[in-house]
Amino acid sequence: MKRFVGQGVAIPVDSLIKPNGGGSWSIKEKLLLGLTPEQYMKTLVRNPFNWLLAAIYVVGVPVVVLRFVKGLGYVTHASYDYPWGLFLAWGLFTMVPLSASGFMMGTTVELFGRKDFKPIERLGLLNGLLGYFFAVMFLQVDLGQPWRLIYPMFVSLGPAAVLFLVAWHVATYLSVQVAELVPAASEWLGMKQPKKVIKSVSLGLTIAGIILSTLHQGALGALFTYAPGKVHPLWYSPEFQWIHFLTSAVFGGLCMLIVVSTLAKWFMRWRMDDTFKNSLDPLTLGLAKGASLAMFTYLIIKILAVAHGNKWGYLFTGWGEYYLFELTVGVVVPLILFTSAIRNQRPGLARVAAFMGVFGIALNRINTALIAFNWKLYKEVPAWREVLIVLTVYATYIVVYRAILARLPILYTWKGQAGKYPG
Amino acid sequence: MNKLNRRKFLKGGLLGGAAALTMSRKAAASESFEGYPDSMGVLVDLTRCIGCRTCEAACNHEQNLPAPDKPFNDYSVFDERGPEGQKRRTTEKAYTVVNRYDTEKGPVFRKFQCNHCQEPTCLTACFVNAYTKTPEGAVIYNPKVCVGCRTCMVACPFYVPAYSYSSATNPVVKKCIMCYDTRLKFGRPPACVEACPQEVMTFGKRKDLIKLGHERIRNNPGKYIDHLYGETEVGGTSWMYLSGVDFNQVGFDTTLGNQPILANVKEFLAMVPMVLTIWPALFTGFHLLATRKEAAKEEQNKNEKGVKP
Numbered sequence: 001m002k003r004f005v006g007q008g009v010a011i012p013v014d015s016l017i018k019p020n021g022g023g024s025w026s027i028k029e030k031l032l033l034g035l036t037p038e039q040y041m042k043t044l045v046r047n048p049f050n051w052l053l054a055a056i057y058v059v060g061v062p063v064v065v066l067r068f069v070k071g072l073g074y075v076t077h078a079s080y081d082y083p084w085g086l087f088l089a090w091g092l093f094t095m096v097p098l099s100a101s102g103f104m105m106g107t108t109v110e111l112f113g114r115k116d117f118k119p120i121e122r123l124g125l126l127n128g129l130l131g132y133f134f135a136v137m138f139l140q141v142d143l144g145q146p147w148r149l150i151y152p153m154f155v156s157l158g159p160a161a162v163l164f165l166v167a168w169h170v171a172t173y174l175s176v177q178v179a180e181l182v183p184a185a186s187e188w189l190g191m192k193q194p195k196k197v198i199k200s201v202s203l204g205l206t207i208a209g210i211i212l213s214t215l216h217q218g219a220l221g222a223l224f225t226y227a228p229g230k231v232h233p234l235w236y237s238p239e240f241q242w243i244h245f246l247t248s249a250v251f252g253g254l255c256m257l258i259v260v261s262t263l264a265k266w267f268m269r270w271r272m273d274d275t276f277k278n279s280l281d282p283l284t285l286g287l288a289k290g291a292s293l294a295m296f297t298y299l300i301i302k303i304l305a306v307a308h309g310n311k312w313g314y315l316f317t318g319w320g321e322y323y324l325f326e327l328t329v330g331v332v333v334p335l336i337l338f339t340s341a342i343r344n345q346r347p348g349l350a351r352v353a354a355f356m357g358v359f360g361i362a363l364n365r366i367n368t369a370l371i372a373f374n375w376k377l378y379k380e381v382p383a384w385r386e387v388l389i390v391l392t393v394y395a396t397y398i399v400v401y402r403a404i405l406a407r408l409p410i411l412y413t414w415k416g417q418a419g420k421y422p423g
Numbered sequence: 424m425n426k427l428n429r430r431k432f433l434k435g436g437l438l439g440g441a442a443a444l445t446m447s448r449k450a451a452a453s454e455s456f457e458g459y460p461d462s463m464g465v466l467v468d469l470t471r472c473i474g475c476r477t478c479e480a481a482c483n484h485e486q487n488l489p490a491p492d493k494p495f496n497d498y499s500v501f502d503e504r505g506p507e508g509q510k511r512r513t514t515e516k517a518y519t520v521v522n523r524y525d526t527e528k529g530p531v532f533r534k535f536q537c538n539h540c541q542e543p544t545c546l547t548a549c550f551v552n553a554y555t556k557t558p559e560g561a562v563i564y565n566p567k568v569c570v571g572c573r574t575c576m577v578a579c580p581f582y583v584p585a586y587s588y589s590s591a592t593n594p595v596v597k598k599c600i601m602c603y604d605t606r607l608k609f610g611r612p613p614a615c616v617e618a619c620p621q622e623v624m625t626f627g628k629r630k631d632l633i634k635l636g637h638e639r640i641r642n643n644p645g646k647y648i649d650h651l652y653g654e655t656e657v658g659g660t661s662w663m664y665l666s667g668v669d670f671n672q673v674g675f676d677t678t679l680g681n682q683p684i685l686a687n688v689k690e691f692l693a694m695v696p697m698v699l700t701i702w703p704a705l706f707t708g709f710h711l712l713a714t715r716k717e718a719a720k721e722e723q724n725k726n727e728k729g730v731k732p
Contacts, residue, residue, distance in 0.1 A: 068591065069591060070591055071588060071589055071590050071591035071592075071594060072588045072594065073588035073589040073590075076588070078586075078588035078589070080512065080513075080514065080576065080582070080584075080585045080586065081512075081582060083573035083574075083576035083577050083586065084573065084577060107706075110710075111706060111709060111710045111713070112709065112710070112713040112714075113710070113713045113714040113717060114713075142572075143570055143571045143572060144569070144570070144571020144572075144573070144586065144588075144594035144595070145569065145570055145571045145593070145594065146571075148551075148568075148569075148570040148571070149570065151551045151568055151570050152550045152551050152570065155551070155568060156551040156552050156553070156565075156568035157551070157552060158549050158550045158551050158552035158553075160547055160692075161547065161548050161549055161550040161574070162548070162688060162691065162692070163548065163549075163550040163572060163574050164550035165695065166550075167550055203707075203710060206706075207702070207703055207706050207707060210702060210706055211698060211699060211702045211703065214698050214702065215695060215698055215699075218691060218694075219691065221691075222688060222690075222691035222692075223574065223577075225687040225688045225690070225691065226544055226547075226548045226574065226577060226578035226684060226687070226688060227577050227578060227580075228580075228684060228687050229580055229676060229678060229679055230577070230580075238686075238687040238688075238690050239690050241691070242690075242691045242694070377507065377509065378505065378506050378507030378509065379507075
């Protein structure tokens with residue numbers, strides 16, 4: 001892509017009308033980013049990352065198909081003791097907190113009126129939408145009978161269950177997030193009406209997003225309160241589990257947003273406009289500030305839970321060491337790095353911290369769901385086919401993410417409303 | 424601007440209200456439940472069990488389960504061990520299993536199946552209401568609505584429910600239903616109880632069985648540990664056990680406590696209606712506060728414009 005930009009081809013598409021007065025872009029031209037099909041194929045083939053994705057698909061897609069043909073037993077260890085494996089530990093419990101950026105950015109910009117975060121708001125919303133969407137995809141791979149996904153909504157209701165709340169809220173929140181991204185899509189498609197409608201209800205959408213996020217992020221944690229004897233006491237707390245999951249989702253979402261914007265800065269710079277490029281560093285520090293506050297809060301509540309349950313003794317066991325490792329690498333070190341980055345105005349350092357924060361979330365969720373789960377029993381190591389399916393679904397997430405970033409006005413402002421960030 | 428804010432506020436409130444309506448039944452459903460007064464149960468006396476596995480065979484036959492990997496008169500199954508030395512457990516092919524434990528009082532056999540809790544966690548964790556605690560005491564399962572999330576398996580403190588992972592088109596949870604469809608419904612004892620040659624199991628009203636259990640402990644000094652497992656564990660179970668050795672030596676979890684598991688979840692459930700009712704107003708308030716300068720400026724602009732002509 002860089003090469004074509006250098007050659008002065010009229011790309012990338014960033015408005016409805018061709019730059020040299022050649023009429024308006026057709027949908028096909030917009031999909032191909034303004035390149036000819038041959039040029040577009042060339043960009044695809046030249047990117048080594050696409051070869052990696054292709055390799056994952058060649059081995060992964062048949063296994064995904066076989067999961068539905070032969071059943072879950074073919075791809076997992078079919079464990080009765082570990083009913084939840086990597087599909088949920090990674091796909092649901094990790095993806096959802098990393099997608100909290102949607103409601104965080106909505107709250108910051110729409111609710112608290114911090115218009116300075118506007119340039120990165122849409123990236124936050126998109127990160128949220130895709131994360132949730134693919135969490136549902138992971139769930140569909142994991143459910144025994146995925147075609148019954150709507151049963152808790154319409155067929156047989158169990159409203160007293162925590163998972164009922166998760167199901168309803170994730171479903172509702174997905175539609176909220178789709179609505180929040182309608183403006184970006186309608187600009188790209190050249191339609192005015194949808195954007196206007198959404199704009200008029202944006203505060204309502206944002207508040208709905210906060211309520212739904214508070215509850216389902218917390219509910220994911222509360223799911224583990226059904227298994228008090230199974231989750232190791234250090235990762236378990238009936239009083240604080242949902243608060244732990246909620247507060248860690250706050251910095252999880254912000255860290256993920258920094259990570260994604262960093263990846264975009266490295267690999268999709270051609271797609272960013274000057275507003276985004278210039279505001280990225282200060283905004284990274286702004287996000288870092290939010291993330292570090294959440295991390296600090298989380299750390300306090302984590303310690304509080306240990307004190308409240310009088311679990312100090314466990315800290316001096318092997319499990320305790322592992323628990324402290326998780327907190328140190330995933331929270332304390334990134335917190336220190338964030339603080340230093342903010343004080344010394346070093347966005348690069350904040351990016352390192354954000355990568356660690358994302359790792360910390362993944363570690364915590366996988367620990368709670370898999371490693372510290374059944375701590376009195378044996379350890380479950382996911383089957384290779386299970387790992388492969390996770391890789392394949394995640395690769396699809398990356399492909400879709402990249403495709404949308406390349407097209408919709410997320411990293412750049414759609415021209416047509418001169419110089420103003422639409423929304 | 425003021426008018427717009429008010430409209431936005433109402434919209435936010437409506438959305439929250441709609442959410443509250445869908446969720447308000449949750450609070451009602453999490454109240455405590457004492458159990459059905461005349462529910463049936465089974466008292467299992469571990470000191471009588473000789474490990475003949477007749478109950479396993481009876482269960483297999485009654486529930487039309489597939490043929491076992493080893494015949495029911497093959498006692499080498501007692502030496503089978505999982506990857507980390509764990510003994511056999513219930514599976515999709517076996518709703519009940521007998522395990523042997525070598526204790527200081529010699530080998531003790533323990534029959535294991537769903538304990539049919541008074542307040543079952545599988546039931547309360549299920550988001551499609553697939554489980555029912557019947558007035559007769561059985562915890563039954565409706566495979567027609569099960570989505571296959573397997574939260575019940577995570578939630579069961581006794582590691583009872585199994586899942587037919589091998590099926591691609593209709594995988595379902597597999598567990599003991601106390602022979603509800605074929606026997607309990609008609610007042611008859613479960614197949615395993617009837618088949619036992621040693622009279623290990625006594626079928627009767629749960630409240631009578633509690634009395635019987637304590638009587639046996641009292642009348643046979645030294646024979647039993649002074650505890651009726653299941654009388655109070657996780658809020659009480661329909662199946663209860665007497666043992667001559669400490670329960671934790673024969674595969675029982677003695678750390679579960681006497682509260683129903685749901686008590687742990689209530690901390691979160693209690694918070695749900697508060698978030699639903701308080702959040703909309705709170706955050707709309709935050710919004711008005713955070714943007715008050717902007718709003719004032721806009722108002723001023725409008726007034727100035729109004730003055731001009």
